Amino acid sequence: MTITRHMLTxxxxxxxxxxxxxxxxxxxxxxxxxxxxxxxxxxxxxxxGAHFTCIAPDTPGFGQSDPLPGEPDIADFADGLSQFVDALxxxxxxxxxxxxxxxxxxxxxxxxxxxxxxxxxxxYAIWTPEEMALFGTSYLPEWHxxxxxxxxxxxxxxxxxxxxxxPWFDTREEARLSVAxxxxxxxxxxVMEMLDSGNAYRAxxxxxxxxxxxxxxxxxxTPPVLITAYDGDPLQEHIDRLGEMPAGWEARxxxxxxxxxxxSLAFLLEHASGPDCPRLPEDADEGWLDMDGALLHWRxxxxxxxxxxxxxxxxxxxxxxxxxxxxxxxxxLSDPCPDPEAAIHAAAERLGAGRIDWPEAPMGDPERLxxxxxxxxxxxxxxxxxxAARAEAIFEPWYEANAGHARPxxxxxxxxAAIAPRARARxxxxxxAARYHHILCNRKDDLS
Numbered sequence: 001m002t003i004t005r006h007m008l009t010x011x012x013x014x015x016x017x018x019x020x021x022x023x024x025x026x027x028x029x030x031x032x033x034x035x036x037x038x039x040x041x042x043x044x045x046x047x048x049g050a051h052f053t054c055i056a057p058d059t060p061g062f063g064q065s066d067p068l069p070g071e072p073d074i075a076d077f078a079d080g081l082s083q084f085v086d087a088l089x090x091x092x093x094x095x096x097x098x099x100x101x102x103x104x105x106x107x108x109x110x111x112x113x114x115x116x117x118x119x120x121x122x123x124y125a126i127w128t129p130e131e132m133a134l135f136g137t138s139y140l141p142e143w144h145x146x147x148x149x150x151x152x153x154x155x156x157x158x159x160x161x162x163x164x165x166x167p168w169f170d171t172r173e174e175a176r177l178s179v180a181x182x183x184x185x186x187x188x189x190x191v192m193e194m195l196d197s198g199n200a201y202r203a204x205x206x207x208x209x210x211x212x213x214x215x216x217x218x219x220x221x222t223p224p225v226l227i228t229a230y231d232g233d234p235l236q237e238h239i240d241r242l243g244e245m246p247a248g249w250e251a252r253x254x255x256x257x258x259x260x261x262x263x264s265l266a267f268l269l270e271h272a273s274g275p276d277c278p279r280l281p282e283d284a285d286e287g288w289l290d291m292d293g294a295l296l297h298w299r300x301x302x303x304x305x306x307x308x309x310x311x312x313x314x315x316x317x318x319x320x321x322x323x324x325x326x327x328x329x330x331x332x333l334s335d336p337c338p339d340p341e342a343a344i345h346a347a348a349e350r351l352g353a354g355r356i357d358w359p360e361a362p363m364g365d366p367e368r369l370x371x372x373x374x375x376x377x378x379x380x381x382x383x384x385x386x387x388a389a390r391a392e393a394i395f396e397p398w399y400e401a402n403a404g405h406a407r408p409x410x411x412x413x414x415x416x417a418a419i420a421p422r423a424r425a426r427x428x429x430x431x432x433a434a435r436y437h438h439i440l441c442n443r444k445d446d447l448s
Contacts (some may be wrong), residue, residue, distance in 0.1 A: 001046040005295055005333075006282040007064070010083050016283075017084050018064035019057040023049020027090040027277040028268065030056040031081065031101035034208055035201040037063030037193045044261065051269060052094070053277035057084055059104065061200040063193065064333065072203060074211035078107035082115055088280050091115045092223070094272035096264060098122035099235065100208035102227070107211060113222055118271035120264035121227045123235030124251075126213045126242060135209050138169050140202045143194075145416035149386030149423070156379030159190040166234035179232035188375040191382070195424050216246050224248040226267040230260045288333075289350055291343045297333035298351060300324035307353035309344065311362060312440070313370055313433035315425045324351050330432025332425065340432070341439045361440035364397030370433040373426060382427070389422035390414065 003022040010017060020038045022045035030041045038056030045054040060080050061067030068076050081104060085091050094117045097105040102121035109116050127135070145151055162168040164180045194201060216222050225248065229236035239251045254260050284302070288295040300319035307324045310316050315332035319325035329343050330336035337343045348356050362369060371384045392398035393413035395405045412418060426433070 001049045002290070002293065003042055003045060004290065005288045005297075006280065007286045008084070008087060008280075008282055010087050013083065015060070015066045015068070015080070015083075016064075017057050017060075017066070017087075019055055019084075020045065021056075021280065022046060022054045023052055025052050025276055026272055026274040027088075027093045028052035028054050028272065029081075029085065029090070029093045029095040029105075030054055031059065031095065031097040031105050032056065032062070033097075033099040033101050034059070034205040035062060035194055035197055036190065037196070039063065039189065039193070047261075048265060048268075051265070052272070055088070055090070055277075055280070057081075059101075059204060061204045062197050064196070067200050067203060072207055074103065074107050074207045075111060077104050077204065077207055078111050081105075081108050082112045085115050089278055090280075092117040092274075094118050094268050094274070096120045096122075096268065099125070100205070103208045103211050106215065106225075109222055109225070110216060116223045117274060118223050118268065119225045120267050121225065122260055122264065123229040123233050124215075124227045124238060124242070125235050126238045127209075132209070135167065139167055139209065140206050143199050143201065145198075145420040147414075147416050148390070149383050149419075152382040152386060153379065155191055155194055156187070156382055159187050159194065160379075162190075177232060177234065182377060184375045184377065191379075192424075192427065195420070195427075198420075215242065215249070218244045218246055220246045222246050222248065224267075224271050225250070226264065227251040228254050228260045228263055230254050230257050233260075289347055291329075291335075291337055291346060294329065294335040294337035294343070296329060296335070296337075296343060296347055297327040298324060298347065299326075300351075303352035305354045306357050307344075307348045307351065307355070308357045309359055311359045312436045313426045313429045315421070315428070324353050328432075328436055331429045331436070336432050340436060341443065358440060358443065361437055362397065364399070366434045366437045368399045369397055369437065370426070370429070370431070373430040382423075385423040385426040386419065389419045389426060392422070393419070 001022055003020050005020050008017050028048065032038050032040050037058045041056045045056060048054055058065035059077060068080055085093060092115060095105050099122065102124050105119055109119060143151065158168055160182065163177060165171055165175045166177055229239055236253055239253050242251050254263060286299045288297050299316065300323055304322045304324045307326065308319060309328055316325040316327050326347055327334035329340040371388060373381050373385060375381050388398055391401065395401055396407045
């Protein structure tokens with residue numbers, strides 16, 4: 001089942017929200033946990049899309065969504081979600097959230113009950129004062145790029161071990177989790193999402209951790225709510241902390257993640273009847289083209305004369321006026337595809353560009369310019385990306401570290417904040433960078 005991606009600028013605030021859509025039928029709003037993005041729901045969206053039009057936004061400051069201004073609290077995140085639902089025109093809407101996604105949605109229910117038709121939650125935290133104090137001092141450290149990439153060593157191990165201990169920094173036997181894993185694709189996805197958020201992760205995650213843990217009073221009139229938590233979920237014991245709940249609320253302990261998802265779906269199907277989801281709005285100057293199941297990210301003015309391409313192992317720069325730009329296949333926010341050159345030409349045609357501005361192929365041997373970015377157990381691929389991104393500001397080609405290949409130094413290019421997006425671009429591109437380099441060296445038609 002196809003997932004599409006969209007950008008929407010909210011009226012009034014001008015804040016941009018990135019969201020995914022899958023399926024058909026009544027709308028289902030799916031809010032991810034922190035510090036993740038809507039991408040964590042892709043498998044679930046393909047499953048539940050048989051029943052619902054699943055809509056998974058990136059919450060503010062995560063994924064590709066703009067952050068909220070200042071120092072937002074949980075009410076600001078709930079109000080921001082309310083603005084998004086309003087802009088889509090889907091209220092009242094059924095909703096699902098896991099962990100911190102559930103905290104945001106319960107806050108939305110308390111502040112804007114008319115927004116929700118029903119709500120299913122996976123794990124709802126009720127922290128003790130002692131737990132709150134512990135999280136406040138250790139759970140959300142400052143996280144900034146360091147000159148030699150040492151921050152990436154911390155990031156990889158923090159994401160790897162968060163399924164081993166809870167909280168992730170508590171390495172006592174009592175804190176061990178039964179759901180421990182070393183699933184490299186899952187760890188890599190979480191790492192890439194943190195690279196997108198940067199230190200801004202502390203705002204969204206912090207708002208959730210500091211949120212009041214009061215649910216509506218027993219006599220409150222609210223939409224129906226189901227909270228479930230499975231064996232091994234550190235929040236399962238919090239089911240016992242919920243106390244008396246309003247009519248229409250239920251909390252259950254279940255055995256497995258599959259049980260949690262099945263019971264959540266059954267609850268949503270029971271309570272989420274409503275009209276089919278309307279056509280959803282999106283921005284006219286940014287989007288994704290569906291290339292036979294592979295999504296290609298573009299920005300600019302459709303019908304503009306020029307389609308500007310970036311270099312291999314890089315990402316698009318904001319297009320100039322009256323121009324278009326894309327992340328070439330397998331780079332940036334574009335999916336890989338079997339025939340990248342054909343996809344580029346097809347994108348130019350579909351966007352109405354008169355010509356393609358191809359970059360020059362970088363100097364050097366493609367076998368050495370683009371080292372292997374396949375994730376490994378110890379996260380060394382992250383340091384390979386950082387090392388290449390740093391060295392390319394000093395030598396050309398970057399792997400020739402000698403006086404004969406020195407390039408004029410621009411101190412700005414050696415700032416960690418400048419190296420970080422270049423390293424991320426290499427990680428995203430992987431082996432597609434060498435394929436694109438080959439296209440640049442061998443193409444015969446530039447559509448000029």
